[in-house]
Amino acid sequence: MSVKSFIAKLFAKSIYNETQKWTQKPVETQQKVFQDLIRQAKETQFGKDHQFNKIKTYSDFAKQVPIRDYEDLKPYIEEVTKGKENILWPGKPIYFAKTSGTTSGAKYIPLTKQSMPFHIKAARNAILSYIHETGNADFVDGKMIFLQGSPKLEEKNGIKLGRLSGIVAHYVPKYLQKNRLPSWETNSIDDWETKVDAIVEETFSENMTVISGIPSWVQMYFEKLHQKGNKPIGEIFKNFNLFIYGGVNYEPYRAKFENLMGRKVDAIELFPASEGFFAYQDSQKEKGMLLLLNSGIFYEFVKADEFYTQNPKRYTIGEVELGVNYALIISTNAGLWAYNIGDTVEFTSLQPYRVIVSGRLKHYISAFGEHVIGKEVEEAIKQAITGTNISINEFTVAPQINPKNGLPYHEWFIEFENEPADLQEFALQIDQAMRKQNVYYDDLISGNVLRTLIITKVSKNGFQKYMQSIGKLGGQNKLPRLSNDRKIADKLL
The missing domain is CATH 3.30.300 (GMP Synthetase; Chain A, domain 3)
Structure with a gap:
């Protein structure tokens, strides 16, 4: 066992113990997050408009702050993009995560000094949870690849903006920098096909142990590796033993992946978004991902089949049930308030709270009243x-x-x-x-x-x-x- 893997195991145990503390007090943890958010945002424009100074309970909040999507929140965000301070959250965001909206064109999701660390910690803790449960830490000595957007950032009125995955690239810990691929230059290539070709050339002869990305795009990378090496990925990268993914369900791709790899590889599912890092798979044995209740996000849930009715009931963490399809509503330390992110989740466990992503509110078929998700x-x-x-x-x-x-x-x-x-x-x-x-x-x-x-x-x-x-x-x-x-x-x- 190397020194690095030994330290990783010690760190993993520490994070596991820390996680146990808040998972055993879920309602209290969320209540504290809620109170902290309201307290910190009282003097913002949004806080004044919605009388945060009079909010004492969640019931007060639900009455005074309606559920919003991006279009509803856009007037406030436009003020933030002009460089104005104290609009949705104290001060100004340090970044905008730029995403493509279906109806609103480009969307600018704020990332603040308070919210940004949770994106990094969640990804780190997902890996540490895996190490603690399995005892497998050897992969930390090999090379790791994260297929992501360009880290090149633009600037809008003093606030940097780019794709979330490109922003996160600026926060890779120093102890991982030597292990991380692709190079900064390759990662900055805008054309995806050109970029994947360059990644293949950079990684083909390396000791790759961890590969991360959205399954459909990792599949493209694997296919190009297979074409170059004419053998399974598991033979090209003999020590590759951990696949980290998010964004889409892995199951439809699993058979193709295992065929390309030539063997099975452990996988960790993540639930990140520009609006927040919501959950990660904390166990290889249990179904679902651990909902992060202590990460500066207060969660509300609305039953998906009631979402478009007038005044649907809003549930907090202590009220949810197993197997129900819920729209996920968030309030965050980046200044999103009762914000509908568009994803739906189902709980697979209530001790601790674990979820699967069941779909998108707008991605369904109900041309005949069937509401397929x-x-x-x-x-x-x-x-x-x-x-x-x-x-x-x-x-x-x-x-x-x-x-x-x-x-x-x-x-x-x-x-x-x-x-x-x-x-x-x-x-x-x-x-x-x-x-x-x-x-x-x-x-x-x-x-x-x-x-x-x-x-x-x-x-x-x-x-x-x-x-x-x-x-x-x-x-x-x-x-x-x-x-x-x-x-x-x-x-x-």
């Missing part, structure tokens, strides 16, 4: 490929409301790595898995409102070409699993 389509395809040699690269689903012949249906666009021998039988298996999960979908099939789903094959690299065509190839960009219209479908066709 991301978790359901991912679980259906997982069931259909389990125990087979079928593997897929990517998929998305859209409704076909006006077919030329017959009943309407859900159209599944799938890019296969290994195709099923019988495509219709495979489609039927997915359909049956969908019907078991979603009673509304089952009723529509049974009532002859919908016919069973149809699979449309997408050509090799078809999804990459689509993402490139809309300027979203690589980085933190993700393909929506579901659409309630045919914008993506028509482009693919």
Whole structure:
């Protein structure tokens, strides 16, 4: 055991003990976060507009601060982007994480001196939790790669801005700098395909032990490595034993990944976003990710199927239930207040509180009242490929409301790595898995409102070409699993 791995194990134990303290007092922990947020923001413009000085309880807060999305909060954010102080949070943000919105164009999410450290600590603690549970720390002596956006930052009225993953690159601890790849120069390449080619050249002969990134883009990196080395990734990188990912569900990619790697590798799931780092997988044995209740974020939850009703009930951490699909609402030490991030979660455990990301509020299909969510389509395809040699690269689903012949249906666009021998039988298996999960979908099939789903094959690299065509190839960009219209479908066709 090296000195570095020995120290890592000691540090992991310390962080584990620290984590246990707040996980055992979840309600009290969230109450303290809530009180600290209100106290610190009393004299901000937002705090004055919403009478924070009169807020004594969560009930007061819920009455005075409505749920908002980016468009609703935009007037305040525009004041912040002009360089004004004390608008949403004391002082000015130190960064804006620039993201692409669907209706609002570019979105500027503030990152403050208080919020930024939690992004770094959460990623670090996810790795330390893995070390504590498994005892595996040898990988700290090897090279680590983080596929991310460019670290080059712009500036807007004295506030630096860039992609979150590029901002985080400025905070890599000194003890990891020598182990970290790719180089700063390669990481700064804007064109994703050129960047991945350069990363392959830089890493091919290195002792890579940890690889991190969104699965769809890591897959592209693995494919290029395989082309260069003509052998599995597990043979190219003999000591590669930890894959860290976030942003999308890994399960639809798992079979393809294991085929590319030639062996199984432990994985850690993260739940980061520009708005905050919400959860990480703290156990290889338990389902779900540990919700971070002590990280400067106060959480509220609204049942997803009630979200668009008038005045839906807002729940706090002590009121949530297992297996319910909740919209995630946050108030943070970056100045977001009762903010709807658009993600939905389900709790898999209440002791401690663990979640899975079940989908997006706006990424669903309910063209016929079926309200199909991301978790359901991912679980259906997982069931259909389990125990087979079928593997897929990517998929998305859209409704076909006006077919030329017959009943309407859900159209599944799938890019296969290994195709099923019988495509219709495979489609039927997915359909049956969908019907078991979603009673509304089952009723529509049974009532002859919908016919069973149809699979449309997408050509090799078809999804990459689509993402490139809309300027979203690589980085933190993700393909929506579901659409309630045919914008993506028509482009693919």
